[in-house]
Amino acid sequence: MNHKKYLMFLSVFIFITVGTVGCGRTQNMQSQPDAQSLQDMQNSQDTPKESDASTEEISSESTGIAYETAEDAHIDFAVLKEENPDIFAWIYIPGTEIDNPVLQSEEADDFYEDHNAYGETDDSGAIYIELANLTSMCDFNTVLHGRSGAGQEGLFADLYRFADPDFFKEHEQIYLYLDGNVLTYEVFAAYERENTSLIRTYDFTYLSGCEQFLKDLYATRDMSMNLREGWEDVTPYHFLITLTTQKEENAGKQFVVVAALIQDAAGTIDRVVIE
C-alpha cells in the first residue's frame, strides 16, 4: 500500500469510527472536553449504536474494563457498571499510563487496595475513594488512592512523574469522567507528605478542615515540591482531587498530586460550605 492510499484508508477508518462509536470527534486530550463532546457522550449512551461491521469490531475491543480507555474521550459506564457496579468514574491523565476506572466499595474503605476493578483479589488493587467521599465529586477534596507497587509498576506509579518539574510544567490537566459529565482539573501541587490519611487528618466537611489542609499544603517544606504559578490562593470554595500513592520502600511517606476543578461540563458540581 503506497503512502497516499494508506492515508485515504486511514481517513475512511477514522470517519467510520468517529461517526458510529458516537464520540463525535477525535479529541486531543490536552484540550478540555466541551459541552458538545459531553452532548455527544450522552447521546452515545442514550442511543443504540448502529450495527456496522467496523463498529462491532471497534466495540468488541473498546468496551469492558480491560479494553476501555478515555483516549477517545468516551467512557461507556453502562458496560463498566455491568462489570462492577462500584465503578463510578474514570480517570485519565494525559502523558501518563493512568487511564483507569475509579471505584468506591461499600464493604470497606480499603477494599480496592487488594482487589482489582473486577472485584477480584489482586495485589495490584484498583483506583478508589473512601466512603467519606461522595461519588458525585461534590466534596471539597476527593482523595483517590492507587498503588505504586515496586519500581515502575502499579496503577498510580506514574504519579511520580509529577515530581519532575518539567513534566509538572507541561502536564496541567486531569480528566475525570462521570456518568453524564466530564470534569477537568488542573494540577497545581505535587509533593511528598507524611503517610497519614488525609481523610482522617482533615474534616473536609467543615470550612476549618479545608483551610487547615490548604495551610499545611502551602507550608509544606519538601525539596522536590512542585507548585504551579498562579495557584497560590486556592480556597475552601474550590473543588479538589488529591491523588495519593506510596512506595513500599518508603512507607513513611506518601506522594500526592493535588488538582482543582476548572471545568464542569454538565454543571453538576456544587456544595454548601459549612462554616
Place this chain on the structure above:
Amino acid sequence: MIGAEPLSEEEAHTWQEGWVKYHDTIYEYNEDIMTFLVMGIDKDSDAVKAAEGTDGGQADALFLVVINPQDKSIKIIGINRNTMTDIDLYDEEGAYITTTKAQIAVQHGFGDGMEESCEYQRKAVANLFYGLPIHGYAAVNMSAISAINDAVGGIKVTVLEDMTAVDSDFVEGSQVHLIGEDAFWYIKYRDIDTFGSADMRLERQEQYLNGFIKAAKRAVKKDISVVLNLYRAISQQMVTDISLDEAVYLASIVSDYRFDEDCFHTLNGETVMGEQFEEFYPNEDALYELIINTFYKEINEDEISYNES
C-alpha cells in the same frame, strides 16, 4: 488496557523519587552524609527531667555538624535561635495542641527537657531544612562549656565586640585565650536590650566553634582518649542519642577531615522586631541553595535512564 498517548523522548526519562532539579541540574540527597544537631541549652545545671510544659530550656545555640566522607570534610551550619519556623505546641500534660510560627529556639522548651525535648527540636530543625535527615543530636547545657573548652586546652579568639560588661579583658579586637568560665561567658553573653544581639552572639559562637573544632582535631590526633574523657565529664550535663562508642568512632574518622573558614555557613536572612521578641526570617532561596550545596550531589547524565517508548 490500551495505553495513554506515547511519551515524548523528553518525557521518557525515568524520574526518580527524591531527585531535585535546581537551575537545570538534577541532584539527589547524598546518602553518605551524616548530620548531627548540636544544641546549647539555656540551663546552668545538670540535664534533669523537667515537668511537661515549657520548662525544657530553650536551645540558644543550634548548629548542624555535617560530616561528608566523600570529600572528607566537616561543615557547620549555624542556625539563628530566632529563626521563625513551625513549632509544635504542647500543653502541660504533654498533649499536642497546634503548630505555629515561632522562634526555633523555643521548641526545646516543650517536653521533658531530655530526649523528648531533643526530638521536638530535631523535628523543627529537620522541617526548616526541608525534611533533612538528622542522624543524631547532642544537647549540652551551657554549664558544660567550661569543661568542654578546657578538655582541648582552651580556645584563642579575637574579641568581636565590646564585652567589657562581663569581663574587663573582653575588649573589642583584643586577643584572649579562653579558659574555664571565660569561654562560657564569651559564648553565652547577649545584651537583650540591643537589637540584633542574637545575631552578634551567633557570630561569636561560630568563631568559637571554628577554633574549637581545630583544637579538638589536634587533641584527638594526639590522644583519642580525650573524647572518652570529655564524654564522661559532661555526660551529666548532656542529652544525646550518640553513644560513647559512636562518639569515639566519629572523632577518630573526622580528625583528618578538612575543616577551614569556608566550611562554616549561616542562614542568610533578616532580623525584625516582633510584637515582643526579635524574629529572624531566613532567605528561603538562599537556604534552599545551601541545602543543595551541602547535602545533595549532582546526578551524572549517564545515571539518567531513558525508556525506549
